[in-house]
Each structure stands twice: as structure tokens, then as C-alpha cells.
Amino acid sequence: MQAVLILAHKNIDQVVELCQLLKPYFEIYIHFDKKVELTSQQRTELEKNDVKYYSKYNVKWGSYSIVRATVLLMKKALMNKKINYFHLISGQDWPMQSPEKIYNFFQNTDKIYMNYWRAVDVKKTGEPEIWWTKYYFNYDSINRRTFFGKIYHRLLLIMQTVLRINKLKKYGWKDESIYAGQEWVDVPRDALEYAIDYYDHHKELEEIFRTSFCSDEMWLQTILVNSKFKDRIDKNIHHFIEMVEKHGSRPAILDEDDFSKIIQGDYWWGRKVERPISNELIKLLDERI
The missing domain is CATH 3.40.50 (Rossmann fold)
Structure with missing residues (x-):
């Protein structure tokens, strides 16, 4: 089923x-x-x-x-x-x-069909994608897609870059361990059970992604690529x-x-x-x- x-x-x-x-x-x-x-x-x-x-x-x-x-x-x-x-x-x-x-x-098949890349290696809209997890964002409260939201986003980036904010370091994660990819995945039960259990028992990861930007494209990739399931991932989704x-x-x-x-x-x-x-x-x- x-x-x-x-x-x-x-x-x-x-x-x-x-x-x-x-x-x-x-x-x-x-x-x-x-x-x-x-x-x-x-x-x-x-x-x-x-x-x-x-x-x-x-x-x-x-x-x-x-x-x-x-x-x-x-x-x-x-x-x-x-x-x-x-x-x-x-x-x-x-x-x-x-x-x-x-x-x-x-x-x-027991493969995981999920695209991924290291966030530290990629820029999106001219921004290092790793910033989206290193820095703090609150887009559950602010509409990122409005004119105000776009200006607000730029101000957040400038301010946190100047202040050298690194939320990942605070929670014991390295930049190189954060992965991103397209949200849409096909995944077998054992891998999904592992990912959900890992997320439930590593609250620091939830704290990272809860205050990140576009975390829907990062949380599952970060868990599975850093796990024993990596060898079963096919990046052709x-x-x-x-x-x-x-x-x-x-x-x-x-x-x-x-x-x-x-x-x-x-x-x-x-x-x-x-x-x-x-x-x-x-x-x-x-x-x-």
C-alpha cells in the first residue's frame, strides 16, 4: 500500500x-x-x-x-x-x-527519490543558501512576498551579516552538514520513520528550521543525507x-x-x-x- x-x-x-x-x-x-x-x-x-x-x-x-x-x-x-x-x-x-x-x-524499490545539494555551495536570488539557515527569519508572521516583506528580508540579511550571526554554531551544527533540495520527494517507510523520529528527538534541529527561510526545502534533506540512508537516495526525482x-x-x-x-x-x-x-x-x- x-x-x-x-x-x-x-x-x-x-x-x-x-x-x-x-x-x-x-x-x-x-x-x-x-x-x-x-x-x-x-x-x-x-x-x-x-x-x-x-x-x-x-x-x-x-x-x-x-x-x-x-x-x-x-x-x-x-x-x-x-x-x-x-x-x-x-x-x-x-x-x-x-x-x-x-x-x-x-x-x-526501496530507493529514496529526493534531490539535494549542500546549501553552502549554492546561491539563490544572489544569496548564499546557507544564510537561510544560519540567520533568523520569522516568515510565519511576515509575508515575505509583499513589497514590505522583500525590503524586510534584505534588512535582515544585512544586519545579521554585519553582526556575524550563526545560529548553526549555536546549536552545534556545521554549515557543511546542511542540505537543501526540492521539497517534493518519494520515500519508503523505513526512511520516513527514521526522519520523523530523528526530528522529534533532536529539538535543536527544529529550532534551527523553525526560524529559517524555506526550511521546507532543507529539513528532510539534512536528516537523510547525514544518515545511513544516503546511499539509497536517487537525485533524479x-x-x-x-x-x-x-x-x-x-x-x-x-x-x-x-x-x-x-x-x-x-x-x-x-x-x-x-x-x-x-x-x-x-x-x-x-x-x-
């Missing part, structure tokens, strides 16, 4: 449709951003498909609230001892192959993601023009998929399935 864990914050009818597509093969757990209001019809459809859904956290981009929602889903799914593999996707993801084919593949600006979004919102690239590759999931922009692409994928 396998589970798909979904972080959703918009286009709820599409999320319901995604659940209907996946449910014949997967147990489904969803965290809806607390700002989302489900209609009675949406609730009925989810419950009819035996989808477990929660709405505990007010999720904000770049904030620790995403980690809280992710860990909640993982712990809920782990309670079902029959589930042996877990897939974390967003509500804007869509299967690039048939759910049956995806399910069958993961029945025969088989997700089709176009990191370009299209339809007013980066990553790009996928459309029918992306279909030829999708079928030429070996992809399980794709993002971002959003109706109505992605209507023709979804139709082509459904025909392929």
Missing part, C-alpha cells in the same frame, strides 16, 4: 479531481491551507473517496508553516502500518503517467518542472506545448498544472493514460 501526501492551497476542485484519479491505487492525505474554505460538495467528494484531509496551519510561502503541515501529513500517514511508500506532492501536481504504472514501480516564467508563474504553469517534452522523458509527476490554463495538457495526459 502507498500514500500520496498533498499540500494544497488553491484550485480545490482540481485537487478533488486529482484525488479521484489517484484513489484507486493510493491512500490520500491532504493538508489544506487554513485560509481555504471547502464547499459542502468538495467535502462530500473527498469523503466519498475516503480522503483524509486536514486544515490546521495558516501556510505562508517560505515559512515554517509548510514544514508543520508536511510533518502532520507524514505522521498521519505513518499511523497506517500497511503503507510502505509515501509520495509528497503539491495540489498543483498531476501524474505524468498512469497512477497504476507509478504505483507498480514503487512496489519494487522524475518530476517535470519548468523553472522559467510562463503564464505569470515561476515555475511555469504547464500547458499543451509542454506535452512533447513530457512524453520524451521519464516523469512520474509534473508541476505546476492549473486549470483552465492546463486544460488541454490534462486532456492529452488523460488520453496517454
Whole structure:
């Protein structure tokens, strides 16, 4: 048995449709951003498909609230001892192959599909990514994506660089031990159990990531890459993601023009998929399935 864990914050009818597509093969757990209001019809459809859904956290981009929602889903799914593999996707993801084919593949592997790199080696938007864990941020309270949030972020960086803040040193972690990567992962039970248990029993790590920026892209990588499970990690996550600006979004919102690239590759999931922009692409994928 396998589970798909979904972080959703918009286009709820599409999320319901995604659940209907996946449910014949997967147990489904969803965290809806607390700002989302489900209609009675949406609730009925989810419950009819035996989808477990929660709405505990007010999720904000770049904030620790995403980690809280992710860990909640993982712990809920782990309670079902029959589930042996877990897939974390967003509500804007869509299967690039048939759910049956995806399910069958993961029945025969114990690999972890998770991209990673050392945060100390990478710059994002001109900033050393390691700063995002070395320094203190409070984006559960401040909206990072507003104009004020962008100015506030720059001021935090300048101030903490001048003051030589190093939160990692305070908690006994080295810069070289912090890893980052894309949030979306496919992970077997033993590795996920280890990661959750490690996180629960190493409160200093929670303190680091609770006050970090984009910690949803770091906490799991840092635990698993520094563990005995590193040799089982495959960095090819088989997700089709176009990191370009299209339809007013980066990553790009996928459309029918992306279909030829999708079928030429070996992809399980794709993002971002959003109706109505992605209507023709979804139709082509459904025909392929």
C-alpha cells in the first residue's frame, strides 16, 4: 500500500479531481491551507473517496508553516502500518503517467527519490543558501512576498551579516552538514520513520528550521543525507518542472506545448498544472493514460 501526501492551497476542485484519479491505487492525505474554505460538495467528494484531509496551519510561502503541515501529513500517514511508500506532492501536481504504472514501480524499490545539494555551495536570488539557515527569519508572521516583506528580508540579511550571526554554531551544527533540495520527494517507510523520529528527538534541529527561510526545502534533506540512508537516495526525482516564467508563474504553469517534452522523458509527476490554463495538457495526459 502507498500514500500520496498533498499540500494544497488553491484550485480545490482540481485537487478533488486529482484525488479521484489517484484513489484507486493510493491512500490520500491532504493538508489544506487554513485560509481555504471547502464547499459542502468538495467535502462530500473527498469523503466519498475516503480522503483524509486536514486544515490546521495558516501556510505562508517560505515559512515554517509548510514544514508543520508536511510533518502532520507524514505522521498521519505513518499511523497506517500497511503503507510502505509515501509520495509528497503539491495540489498543483498531476501524474505524468498512469497512477497504476507509478504505483507498480514503487512496489519494487526501496530507493529514496529526493534531490539535494549542500546549501553552502549554492546561491539563490544572489544569496548564499546557507544564510537561510544560519540567520533568523520569522516568515510565519511576515509575508515575505509583499513589497514590505522583500525590503524586510534584505534588512535582515544585512544586519545579521554585519553582526556575524550563526545560529548553526549555536546549536552545534556545521554549515557543511546542511542540505537543501526540492521539497517534493518519494520515500519508503523505513526512511520516513527514521526522519520523523530523528526530528522529534533532536529539538535543536527544529529550532534551527523553525526560524529559517524555506526550511521546507532543507529539513528532510539534512536528516537523510547525514544518515545511513544516503546511499539509497536517487537525485533524479522524475518530476517535470519548468523553472522559467510562463503564464505569470515561476515555475511555469504547464500547458499543451509542454506535452512533447513530457512524453520524451521519464516523469512520474509534473508541476505546476492549473486549470483552465492546463486544460488541454490534462486532456492529452488523460488520453496517454
